[in-house]
Amino acid sequence: MNLADLEARPADSAVPPATPATGDRGRGRGRTDDPAVAVEPGAARGPASDTEPLLSVRGLTVSFRARSGPSRRTTVLRDVSLDVRPGEIVGVIGETGSGKTTLARAIVGLAPSDAGVIDVDGTDIRRLRRRARRGFRRGGAIRFVFQDPLRALDPDLTVGRSVAEGLTVAGRGTRDEQQAAVADALHRVGLDPAVADRLPGAISGGQRQRASIARAIVDNPRLLICDEPVSALDGSNRNLILRLLDTLRRTPAGADSAERDRLGMIIISHDLSSLAGIADRVVVLYRGRVVEDGPIAEVFSRPRHPYTALLIASAPSIRDEHGPSPAQLRRPADQLADRPGERGRPADACVFAHRCPFATEACDHTPALEPAVPGWTVACHHEPTWRSALSTNPAEAAATLTEGVNNDAR
Ligand SMILES: Nc1ncnc2c1ncn2[C@@H]1O[C@H](COP(=O)(O)OP(=O)(O)OP(=O)(O)O)[C@@H](O)[C@H]1O
Numbered sequence: 205m206n207l208a209d210l211e212a213r214p215a216d217s218a219v220p221p222a223t224p225a226t227g228d229r230g231r232g233r234g235r236t237d238d239p240a241v242a243v244e245p246g247a248a249r250g251p252a253s254d255t256e257p258l259l260s261v262r263g264l265t266v267s268f269r270a271r272s273g274p275s276r277r278t279t280v281l282r283d284v285s286l287d288v289r290p291g292e293i294v295g296v297i298g299e300t301g302s303g304k305t306t307l308a309r310a311i312v313g314l315a316p317s318d319a320g321v322i323d324v325d326g327t328d329i330r331r332l333r334r335r336a337r338r339g340f341r342r343g344g345a346i347r348f349v350f351q352d353p354l355r356a357l358d359p360d361l362t363v364g365r366s367v368a369e370g371l372t373v374a375g376r377g378t379r380d381e382q383q384a385a386v387a388d389a390l391h392r393v394g395l396d397p398a399v400a401d402r403l404p405g406a407i408s409g410g411q412r413q414r415a416s417i418a419r420a421i422v423d424n425p426r427l428l429i430c431d432e433p434v435s436a437l438d439g440s441n442r443n444l445i446l447r448l449l450d451t452l453r454r455t456p457a458g459a460d461s462a463e464r465d466r467l468g469m470i471i472i473s474h475d476l477s478s479l480a481g482i483a484d485r486v487v488v489l490y491r492g493r494v495v496e497d498g499p500i501a502e503v504f505s506r507p508r509h510p511y512t513a514l515l516i517a518s519a520p521s522i523r524d525e526h527g528p529s530p531a532q533l534r535r536p537a538d539q540l541a542d543r544p545g546e547r548g549r550p551a552d553a554c555v556f557a558h559r560c561p562f563a564t565e566a567c568d569h570t571p572a573l574e575p576a577v578p579g580w581t582v583a584c585h586h587e588p589t590w591r592s593a594l595s596t597n598p599a600e601a602a603a604t605l606t607e608g609v610n611n612d613a614r
Pocket of ligand 1: 268269280298299300301302303304305306307
């Protein structure tokens with residue numbers, strides 16, 4: 205896809221249309237007795253943007269002891285911020301090593317963080333002392349769904365016992381209540397209650413991923429963090445699991461639950477088209493920094509950061525599904541190709557500067573993540589001007605942009 209083509213296309217043509225954020229929130233829409241097949245992905249969207257976030261991450265920085273090299277620590281996440289509202293699915297994308305899993309692990313306290321705020325329903329969990337933090341974790345407000353369900357399900361335990369584990373560890377409810385909660389969780393993920401008596405090895409891969417989701421939702425968490433939840437599945441199971449996640453976030457757990465109680469989700473995925481079908485927003489990570497965060501349909505249709513444009517231009521899933529030919533894609537891929545020769549920028553430079561054909565001196569300083577329009581933030585000194593330079597060659601593009609920046613400074 206030539207990015208000039210992207211420019212020309214209407215904002216909603218690349219991905220399935222999203223229901224406006226302030227419109228019908230789809231509460232109860234499409235509900236049937238089988239929750240696993242109740243809705244079309246993307247048929248209804250998440251919360252209004254004025255709903256208070258249930259998760260608010262601000263300035264999160266994570267570093268690890270360096271495995272090699274002169275520096276003693278490697279910073280993997282820098283100043284990362286994102287929000288998740290009740291009933292909202294936030295996709296996190298970025299190439300391998302950009303820090304997606306570290307972000308997920310840091311949010312649940314599995315990776316130590318150096319700075320920042322991780323606010324869950326008004327509590328900054330980074331500030332909790334060790335015991336309180338353990339209590340918070342056991343409380344089950346945030347649950348994980350892994351790519352490989354066998355990581356969540358003990359092969360020697362029946363599915364029922366694995367699903368119940370969160371309740372038994374927290375000592376929640378009587379045995380009968382726990383069994384009822386397990387049956388309810390299995391029902392919500394579309395599994396026959398008889399599956400409870402089987403071992404994970406005796407059920408299919410798709411059923412196993414459902415069982416691991418049942419385990420994650422059994423104690424009604426506020427937030428589900430799914431790390432590549434469908435990448436190990438075949439196409440049909442992938443769709444079923446995506447539909448299931450979509451249903452779960454739109455269906456309050458109990459009859460007396462309120463909008464505010466709807467499940468929020470973070471979904472980490474390399475598969476952009478899967479995300480396009482169900483996510484409301486997307487956060488784009490590059491080398492541990494958020495470079496763009498906005499409504500997914502709009503971001504995928506008209507990315508505002510050159511790195512996002514590169515990701516989308518080189519994503520076969522989006523490309524094949526939404527039309528443009530490989531030939532059309534060649535130009536942005538060429539223009540935004542990796543340019544490893546362009547090192548030598550200061551440590552404080554924009555993380556993408558060494559790869560970006562539009563980088564200028566201004567990019568020797570990290571751009572702030574700022575709203576380009578309400579609800580859509582971008583960290584690029586050259587937003588929105590880089591786009592207009594796309595159809596020229598990269599050298600001319602950079603010259604154009606330098607001029608633009610100099611003019612701005614006058
Ligand atoms: N415990 C650790 N100690 C040292 N370095 C780590 C640790 N965990 C992660 N890293 C490094 O942090 C960087 C980001 O890793 P992470 O797994 O978060 O990336 P990712 O975006 O999830 O990648 P992928 O898409 O391949 O899963 C990598 O360079 C990785 O080597």
